[in-house]
Amino acid sequence: MSIENTAPSAEVQPRPVVGRLPKYAAGKPPAPVEGLAAYKLASNENPMQPVPAVLAAIAAQTAYNRYPDPLSTKLRNALAGFLDVPADDVVTGAGSLGALTQILAGFAGQNDDGVPDEVVYAWRSFEAYPICVGTSGAVSVQVPLTAEGRHDLDAMAAAVNERTSVVLLCTPNNPTGPVLTTAEVEDFLAKVPRDVLVVIDEAYQEFVRNPEAVDGIEMYRKHPNVAVLRTFSKAHGLANLRVGYSVAQQHITRHLRVVATPFAVSSVAEDAAVASLAHYDEVVEKVQSLVDERTRVVAGLRALGWTIPEAEGNFVWLALGKDAQEFARLADEHALSVRAFANEGVRVSIGEAEANTRFLEICSKYPKGPGLK
Structure with a gap:
């Protein structure tokens, strides 16, 4: 039996907001160039494998036919010990982005009166922010960054009003690199109403070496309206397994568990993360080797006369403006992929030593670097 559709031809349409959302642009793999090893410096990935205990934990998995623990109890307990926080203050998610999505689902959106909440954040910052906020x-x-690529916290505080439900603070800021200091964040929190949720996104926290940098966990202990985002994707090298978490007081986390996606963290990811925490001293060694490479790259750029912001993540920011795409194409010709933001700049991840050296060589021959003009 066939059913004839006599209605006028039409297509199923998404919500209007979907058409207004920016498209997330993931870092592209490098183009092959004969005679050169290709390196991807476009996604802030850890170029090193996870520690051996993690690989062993992954290899030991057998229960692929079973759902994981929806509460990630083993991981939350491990994080409770590692961070010295109650396990009930931890909510896991599919990376820190998944944890952020849960926060926005619970605390930002369209209200019963039809008036939407507002979410305040610096820009440019993590490019998924406008997508997640709009979807919610x-x-x-x-709020525009300062000329140094830093959050303008005074302007952000001034942007908070009665419709603001959430503020996002990205530290170190992705893609520009500077951190927020403890003093700055304390001052900011004193200006923000206590019913506004302030989310401190610390995806790159393990790479920070600035002694004045804010520690989100300490802020959460002192301020009941603070939530912290962290991830195993970067320092721990588990980007492909998608495991992150938020830390907040229980008057917040009890709502997050209502909106959390069930089974978002697989048992493979959970066991891998637990193993990585148990061997954190080895993780620290790997991270320090990347920090040493970051120091070399930053020093090399500055020796060339390039002006770059403070770099506290596993990346550097080149404020190339209209030349961003040109530089990215040049890198591509040398078998390096970097992340260009059109008319703004280029973010270059810290990768293998050979990749970093080749990047510096490209910069040494490029005449339009920031500070050279």
Whole structure:
């Protein structure tokens, strides 16, 4: 039996907001160039494998036919010991982005009166922010960074109003690199109403060496309206397994568990993360080797006369403006992929030593670097 559709031809349409959302642009793999090893420096990935205990934990998995523990109890307990926080203050998610999505689902969106909440964040910052905020039904309020690529916290505090439900603080800021200091964040929190949730996104926290940098966990202990985002994707080298978490007081986490995606963290990811925490001294060694490479790259750029912001993540920011795409194409010709933001700049991840050296060689021959003009 066939059913004839006599209605006018039409297509299923998404919500109007979907058409207004920016498209997430993942870092592309490098183009092959004959005679050169290709390196991807476009996604802030850890170029090193996870520690051996993690690989062993992954290899030991057999229960692929079973659902994981929806609460990630083993991982939350491990994090409770590692961070010295109650396990009930930890909510896991599919990377820190998944944890952020849960926070926005619970605390930002369209209200019963039809008026949307506002979410305040610095811009440019993590490019998924406007997508996640828009999807939640809330409105983005983007506050421009300073000329040094830092959050303008005074302007952000001034942007908070009665419609603001969430503020996002990215430290170190992705893609520009500077951190927020403890003093700055304390001052900011004193200006923000206690019913506004302030999310401190610390995806790159393990790479920070600035002694004045804020520690989100300490802020959460002192301020009941603070939530912290962290991830195993970067320092721990588990980007492909998608495991992150938020830390907040229980008047917040009890709502996050209501909106959390069930089974978002697989048992493979959970066991890998637990093993990585148990061998954190080895993780620290790997991270320090990347920090040493970052120091070499930053020193090399500055020796060339390039002006770059403070770099506290596993990447550097080149404020190339209109030349961003040109530089990215040049890198591609040398078998390096970097992340260009059109008319703004280029983010270059710290990768293998050979990749970093080749990047510096490209910069030494490029005449339009920031500070050279």
